Amino acid sequence: MARDESSVAGRSLRLVRSVAAGLAAAVATTLCGTGAAGAVSLDAILSDTPPAELSAYGFFADMAAQRPADGVVPFKLNTPLYSDGAVKMRFVFVPQGRQASYDADEVFDFPVGTALVKTFAFSADYRAPDRDLRIVETRLLLHREDGWHALAYVWNDEQTEATLKIAGARIDISTIDAKGVPFSFAYAVPNKNQCKGCHDLGGAISPIGPKARNINGSFPYADGPANQLDRWTALGILAGAPASAAAPAVPDFLDAAAPVDARARAWLDVNCAHCHRAEGPASNSGLFLTWGETEPVRYGVNKRPVAAGRGSGGRLFDIAPGDPDGSILLYRVDSVEPGIMMPELGRHLHDPAAVALLREWIAAMK
Amino acid sequence: MTSFLSRVALAMLLGVSVASLATAAEIAVEAGEGAAERLTEALISAKPGDTVRIGAGRFDLTDGLSLDVDDVVVKGAGPDRTVLSFKGQTGAGEGLLVTSDRVVLEDFAIEDTKGDGVKSKGSDQITFRNLRVEWTNGPDEKNGAYGVYPVASKNILVEKVLVKGAADAGIYVGQSENIIVRESRAEYNVAGIEIENSMKADVYRNVATHNTGGILVFDLPNLPVQGGHDIRVFDNDVTDNDTANFAPKGNMVAIVPKGMGIMVMANRNVHVFGNRLSGNGTTHVLIAAYPNEYEDENYMFVPRGVYVHGNTYGEGGGAPDGEVGKTISDISGTPVPDIVWDGVTTIPEYFSWTSAENRVYVDEAEGTTFINLKMISQLLLPWGWWPDTDISGYKGSLPEPAPVKLPQEGGA
Numbered sequence: 003m004a005r006d007e008s009s010v011a012g013r014s015l016r017l018v019r020s021v022a023a024g025l026a027a028a029v030a031t032t033l034c035g036t037g038a039a040g041a042v043s044l045d046a047i048l049s050d051t052p053p054a055e056l057s058a059y060g061f062f063a064d065m066a067a068q069r070p071a072d073g074v075v076p077f078k079l080n081t082p083l084y085s086d087g088a089v090k091m092r093f094v095f096v097p098q099g100r101q102a103s104y105d106a107d108e109v110f111d112f113p114v115g116t117a118l119v120k121t122f123a124f125s126a127d128y129r130a131p132d133r134d135l136r137i138v139e140t141r142l143l144l145h146r147e148d149g150w151h152a153l154a155y156v157w158n159d160e161q162t163e164a165t166l167k168i169a170g171a172r173i174d175i176s177t178i179d180a181k182g183v184p185f186s187f188a189y190a191v192p193n194k195n196q197c198k199g200c201h202d203l204g205g206a207i208s209p210i211g212p213k214a215r216n217i218n219g220s221f222p223y224a225d226g227p228a229n230q231l232d233r234w235t236a237l238g239i240l241a242g243a244p245a246s247a248a249a250p251a252v253p254d255f256l257d258a259a260a261p262v263d264a265r266a267r268a269w270l271d272v273n274c275a276h277c278h279r280a281e282g283p284a285s286n287s288g289l290f291l292t293w294g295e296t297e298p299v300r301y302g303v304n305k306r307p308v309a310a311g312r313g314s315g316g317r318l319f320d321i322a323p324g325d326p327d328g329s330i331l332l333y334r335v336d337s338v339e340p341g342i343m344m345p346e347l348g349r350h351l352h353d354p355a356a357v358a359l360l361r362e363w364i365a366a367m368k
Numbered sequence: 369m370t371s372f373l374s375r376v377a378l379a380m381l382l383g384v385s386v387a388s389l390a391t392a393a394e395i396a397v398e399a400g401e402g403a404a405e406r407l408t409e410a411l412i413s414a415k416p417g418d419t420v421r422i423g424a425g426r427f428d429l430t431d432g433l434s435l436d437v438d439d440v441v442v443k444g445a446g447p448d449r450t451v452l453s454f455k456g457q458t459g460a461g462e463g464l465l466v467t468s469d470r471v472v473l474e475d476f477a478i479e480d481t482k483g484d485g486v487k488s489k490g491s492d493q494i495t496f497r498n499l500r501v502e503w504t505n506g507p508d509e510k511n512g513a514y515g516v517y518p519v520a521s522k523n524i525l526v527e528k529v530l531v532k533g534a535a536d537a538g539i540y541v542g543q544s545e546n547i548i549v550r551e552s553r554a555e556y557n558v559a560g561i562e563i564e565n566s567m568k569a570d571v572y573r574n575v576a577t578h579n580t581g582g583i584l585v586f587d588l589p590n591l592p593v594q595g596g597h598d599i600r601v602f603d604n605d606v607t608d609n610d611t612a613n614f615a616p617k618g619n620m621v622a623i624v625p626k627g628m629g630i631m632v633m634a635n636r637n638v639h640v641f642g643n644r645l646s647g648n649g650t651t652h653v654l655i656a657a658y659p660n661e662y663e664d665e666n667y668m669f670v671p672r673g674v675y676v677h678g679n680t681y682g683e684g685g686g687a688p689d690g691e692v693g694k695t696i697s698d699i700s701g702t703p704v705p706d707i708v709w710d711g712v713t714t715i716p717e718y719f720s721w722t723s724a725e726n727r728v729y730v731d732e733a734e735g736t737t738f739i740n741l742k743m744i745s746q747l748l749l750p751w752g753w754w755p756d757t758d759i760s761g762y763k764g765s766l767p768e769p770a771p772v773k774l775p776q777e778g779g780a
Contacts, residue, residue: 169409170431190459194412195434198467205467205490280592283467283489286519286543288591299663305590306660307618308564311483311513311536314618330618341482341512346461 041071042095047117047144056140056155056164061095061119066161068121068137073098075237077230079211080219081255081268084353085122086175086189089135093119094212096239102212104242106250107294109209118143118209124189127178138173139191140164143201143209150207152197168194187350199347204281214243215293216272218251252293255359266363267293269356270301273345289320302331303367313342323367332360392417399425407452411435411442422476424449432460438468444476447500447530454481462487462517463501466494470776474498480505485531487517493776494518495525503533507556507614514540515557518547520593523774527551535614536621537562538579541569543593548772550574558615559584559624560606565594570772571601580613581621581628582606582648587635588620589658589667597636598769601643606630607682608647613690623659625650625689634658636672637725639768646682650693651704653679655728657712657743670714675766677731681706685737696741699755705737711756712743730762738762 046052046059053059063069070076074095082090096102097115104110112118120141126134142153155164156171170193176186192199201207217234220227231249234240243249252268253260270278271293277284278291287308290300299305302320307313307330315333322328334344336357343349395410395418397403404427410420416439424445429452435442444450454463463481466473466488477500478485485501488494501515515531518524519542526549531538538554539561541547547569553576554560560576562584563569569585576582583606587596606629615622624631627649632638633656645652653676658669685704688697697704709728717726730738738759773779 168412169405172430188458190431193408193434195436195465195467196432196460198436199434199465202467285592286489299590304663306588306620306662308588308591308620309484309513309519309536309540309542310616310619312510312616313483313513314616316617318618339482340457340459341461346483347459350458 042073044097044115048146052153054166079216080252081272083272086349086351088122091121101241106214109213112145114145114147116145124175124177128180152201152207154191156191196347200276202283210276215250215252218246218249262363266359321364326361326364329364394419394421396421398423403427404429414440422450426451426453429454430456430458432462434465436467439470441472443474446475447477447498450476453479457482466491469493481512483512484517485515488521489519491521493523494521495776496529497527499529501531507533507611509535509614509616511535519543522546525774532556536619541566546772556611558621563599565591565596568598568772572603575605577607578611579609580611580626581624581631582609583630585635585638586633589662589664599638601640604643606643606645625693627689629653632671632674634669634671638674640676641678643679648684649687650689651708652681652684653707655709672726673766675729681736699741700739705739707738709740710743711740718744729764730759
C-alpha cells in the first residue's frame with residue numbers, strides 16, 4: 003500500500019478557510035449562474051478510461067477551497083456515515099437539462115452523466131474541526147451509460163491535485179482529538195472493489211446517501227438556509243418530489259431533541275443498511291437495518307447471529323432488549339478490531355457518540 | 369476455417385466464450401517488494417478470461433483481497449508454496465472475497481485472517497480447489513469463523529482443500545444451491561464441514577478429524593434462505609473429533625459437543641450413508657430439532673426425512689461432552705449409542721402420525737446401536753415416557769436425490 007508519511011499536524015500548508023465559508027462562496031457561484039457555462043466535463047464523466055487527475059473533470063472552480071464549479075451543487079446528509087471522523091464535503095452534478103427522479107424510499111434515480119462527489123478531509127485539531135483541514139481524498143460516483151462507477155482520487159501534499167488510485171491507499175493521519183489528545187492512525191482509501199463492498203445493490207454499484215429522508219433537511223446556502231429537497235426541485239435537478247414537508251426525513255442522530263428511537267434507526271440506516279438489507283452484501287446475515295424495517299427480529303431484537311464468529315463477543319443476541327452489554331450489535335459498533343468491528347470497511351476508529359446513542363436505545367427497549 | 373470451428377467447439381465444451389479465449393491473458397504476481405499492492409491491483413484489473421498467477425513465496429497482506437470480475441482463474445504455485453498471510457491484517461472481514469461468476473481459486477494458502485478465510489457471496493460457478501486455509505496458532509476462539517466460505521452462491525465445487533483452526537466451520541456452505549464438497553480435509557476446527565440452509569449438496573470422500581464436530585447439516589431460522597433439503601453425506605471418514613469446542617458463545621456451533629461425528633439439525637431429505645465413523649466421544653450420528661426459541665413462522669424446526677444407512681461404526685460415545693452430551697447420556701447412559709435421534713416432532717404429529725417422507729429411517733449393520741430420546745414425549749407425558757432403542761423399528765428407506773452435477777464440470 004502506498005503510504006503518505008506526512009501528517010496533518012506537521013504540515014506547513016494549511017487550509018485556513020473554514021468549510022462553511024468555502025461552501026457559502028461556492029453556492030454563491032452556483033446560484034448566480036455567472037460562472038463559465040460547461041465548466042464540468044461531461045466527456046470525463048462518461049469516458050471508459052477515467053482521467054488520472056481530478057482536475058480534468060472540472061468539478062471545482064477552486065479545488066483546494068472546495069469551491070464548486072457552475073452547476074455543481076453542494077449538499078449534506080441529515081445523518082452521515084461515520085468515516086474515522088473525516089470532515090466531508092458533498093456535491094452533486096446533474097447534466098444540464100436532465101433531472102433525477104424522486105423516490106420516497108430509495109436513492110433518487112439520477113440520469114446518465116450524473117456525478118456524486120465526496121471529499122474527505124481531516125482537521126489538524128478536532129477542538130476546532132472545521133479549521134486547518136487537510137484534504138486526503140475525493141471519491142466519485144459517476145453514472146455512465148453502463149451504470150455507476152466508483153473511483154477514488156488521492157490528494158497531494160500541496161493540496162493542488164488528486165490522482166486516481168484503483169488499488170486504494172493507506173494514509174497516515176496525525177491529529178488532535180476533541181479532548182486535546184494527539185492521536186494518529188492509518189486512514190484507508192478504498193480500492194475499487196471495496197467501494198462496491200458498500201455501494202452494492204443487487205450486484206450493481208449504486209449511490210447510498212442521496213435518499214429523500216436524508217436530503218430532507220436544511221442547508222446553509224449563500225442566500226440563507228433552505229431545505230435541500232425544495233432547492234433541488236427549484237434548481238431543476240430533481241423531478242417529482244413533493245414539498246419537503248410531505249417527504250420523509252430522518253433526524254440528525256446527534257439532535258438530542260429528536261426521539262432516541264428515530265436517531266438510533268437513522269444512524270443504523272446510514273451506517274449499516276447499505277450492506278444489511280435484503281439486496282445488500284450482508285443479506286445472508288438476515289439482519290436488516292433499513293429505516294423502513296418494522297419487524298423487530300429482522301433489525302436484531304432477540305435475533306441470534308449466523309456467521310458472527312468472534313464478532314459475537316460471547317453474547318447471544320444481536321440486540322438483547324434492555325441489555326446493551328448483552329447485545330452483539332453494540333459490541334461490534336464499539337470495536338476497532340478487524341474481524342469484529344462493524345462496519346467492517348471504512349473505519350478504524352469508533353464513534354463514541356454513536357455508541358452512546360445505541361446504548362441508550364437498547365437500554366430503553368423492553 | 370477448420371481451426372476456427374474446432375476452437376469454437378473447444379470453447380463450447382469448456383463453457384467459455386470465444387471472445388474471452390481470444391483475449392485471455394496471464395497476469396503474473398511474484399512475491400517481493402510491493403507484492404500486496406500488485407496482487408490487489410491484479411485482482412481488480414483482471415479481465416474476463418484472465419488467469420492471475422501468484423508466484424511461490426509469502427505474501428504479507430494488511431488488507432482484504434477481493435475479486436469482482438467474471439471468468440477469472442486465480443492460481444498459486446501450491447498450497448504450501450504460495451502463502452497469503454493475513455497475520456498483519458488491519459481491515460476487511462475476510463482474506464479473499466469473490467463476488468463474481470465462473471471463478472476458480474486454486475493452489476494457494478490463506479493464513480491467519482482476522483475474520484473468515486476465503487468467501488464467495490452471490491457467485492455462480494465458484495470452484496475452490498487445492499487450497500489450504502489455516503490459523504497457524506491452532507484452535508483459538510480468536511481465530512476467524514469460517515475457512516472456505518461460499519454463501520448465497522450456486523454451483524459450488526470445493527475439492528482437495530485443507531482447513532485448520534476455524535472458530536466456527538472449516539468448510540462452510542451457507543444459503544446456497546447445487547454444491548459438491550469432496551476429497552477435502554478439515555481438522556482442528558469447531559465444525560469440520562457444515563452445510564447450512566442449503567439445497568442439493570453432495571459431501572463425499574472427505575476426512576473430518578480432530579474437530580469438535582465432524583460434519584454438520586443445519587437449517588436455521590430468520591435467514592433469507594432457509595428450508596435446506598436434498599443433502600447426501602457419504603463415503604467420508606469422520607474420526608476422532610476430539611477438540612474441545614472453542615467457538616465464541618452466541619454462535620450456533622457453540623452448542624456442538626466435543627466428539628460429535630455427523631449432526632443433522634432441522635433440514636429435509638438428508639441421506640447419510642457409507643461413511644466410516646470412529647473415535648467420536650459424544651456420538652457418531654445425531655439427528656435433532658433446532659433447540660432454541662425463535663420468531664419465524666416460515667421455519668420448520670424439525671428434521672424431515674432423514675435416511676441413515678450403510679455406515680460403519682467404530683468405538684465411540686464413551687465421553688459425552690457438554691450440555692448436549694449430558695442431555696443424551698442422562699437418558700441413554702454411557703457409552704452413548706452410535707446413532708441418536710432426539711425424537712422431537714411437531715405437536716400435531718405427536719398426536720397423530722408422521723407421513724412416510726418425513727420420517728427418520730435407520731438401516732445399519734447388525735450390532736449398530738441406536739436411541740430415540742423421544743424428547744417431546746418427555747415434555748408432554750412425563751409419567752408414561754421411555755426412550756426407544758429398538759433400531760429395527762426404524763427400518764425403511766427414502767428415494768435418494770440425484771447426484772449433484774455442476775456446469776463447471778460439464779454438468780447441467
